[in-house]
Amino acid sequence: PKKVSIQTFADMRARGEKIAMLTAYDATFAAVADAAGVDTLLVGDSLGMVCQGGNGTVGVSLDDMVYHTRCVAEGVRRTGGRTLIVADLPFGSYQVSKEQAIASAVALMSAGAQMVKLEGGGWVAETARFLVERGVPVCGHLGLTPQTVSSLGGFRVQGRTDEAAACLREDSAALEAAGATMLVLEMVPAALATAITADLLACATIGIGAGRGTAGQVLVMHDMLGVNLGRMAKFVRNFMDGSDGVKGAMERYVRAVKDGSFPDDAKHAW
Ligand code: KIV
Numbered sequence: 001p002k003k004v005s006i007q008t009f010a011d012m013r014a015r016g017e018k019i020a021m022l023t024a025y026d027a028t029f030a031a032v033a034d035a036a037g038v039d040t041l042l043v044g045d046s047l048g049m050v051c052q053g054g055n056g057t058v059g060v061s062l063d064d065m066v067y068h069t070r071c072v073a074e075g076v077r078r079t080g081g082r083t084l085i086v087a088d089l090p091f092g093s094y095q096v097s098k099e100q101a102i103a104s105a106v107a108l109m110s111a112g113a114q115m116v117k118l119e120g121g122g123w124v125a126e127t128a129r130f131l132v133e134r135g136v137p138v139c140g141h142l143g144l145t146p147q148t149v150s151s152l153g154g155f156r157v158q159g160r161t162d163e164a165a166a167c168l169r170e171d172s173a174a175l176e177a178a179g180a181t182m183l184v185l186e187m188v189p190a191a192l193a194t195a196i197t198a199d200l201l202a203c204a205t206i207g208i209g210a211g212r213g214t215a216g217q218v219l220v221m222h223d224m225l226g227v228n229l230g231r232m233a234k235f236v237r238n239f240m241d242g243s244d245g246v247k248g249a250m251e252r253y254v255r256a257v258k259d260g261s262f263p264d265d266a267k268h269a270w
């Protein structure tokens with residue numbers, strides 16, 4: 001199968017095919033997800049929770065991200081997989097300066113990532129442009145941004161007021177103008193995520209807790225396999241229910257994203 005590239009996302013968007021993304025942290029699960037047809041794998045800093053047992057993403061280091069990115073890339077390489085690997089720039093690895101951001105991005109790309117993700121609007125758009133100009137494909141992340149959860153006052157839905165929604169639309173447009181290829185929208189109302197998706201022509205939105213109107217979906221792998229230390233978020237569906245194994249569950253996730261049966265706005269969105 002042909003390798004997924006940033007052009008693939010544009011082609012999928014043009015023919016109305018939804019993008020299925022899952023997180024991955026190690027070689028074996030990455031290879032299984034790839035074989036199940038997942039289009040793109042996110043080495044998320046959610047590894048601070050699901051791998052390290054912490055209660056957030058703030059303590060994850062660039063070295064942690066490099067290690068897990070290398071593991072995931074090795075799994076995909078060994079099976080000759082097609083998926084595109086996105087890696088999170090962790091908290092503190094891009095806030096200091098644009099120079100710090102490119103150095104951190106290079107570390108993740110050298111470990112096997114083909115795109116990096118960074119959280120936030122405002123000044124982040126400028127940093128995104130700096131990376132894109134230097135050959136690093138960028139994924140934005142707006143709405144609930146876990147790295148700044150202390151500033152947001154907790155894990156809660158974002159963009160509920162007209163003012164907050166307008167701000168998110170502006171930030172989305174700025175990230176697209178900066179050259180971002182993808183944009184994760186986390187925990188925002190479905191109507192807002194749909195509007196942002198329509199606003200953006202070149203940048204594919206990927207929703208998590210953002211309804212069915214986005215160009216793609218992402219879930220934390222452990223959550224969609226029903227393996228969880230805490231309370232399951234409302235936007236998650238356990239794809240192991242009724243599946244005969246991990247690969248089967250991932251295949252059902254991919255199918256449900258592509259045919260629009262996940263998420264269900266009545267159950268998994270606000
Ligand atoms: O770290 C992560 O897993 C993420 C996704 C939830 C979007 O950023």
Ligand code: NA
Pocket residue numbers: 044045046057088146
């Ligand atoms: Na993340």
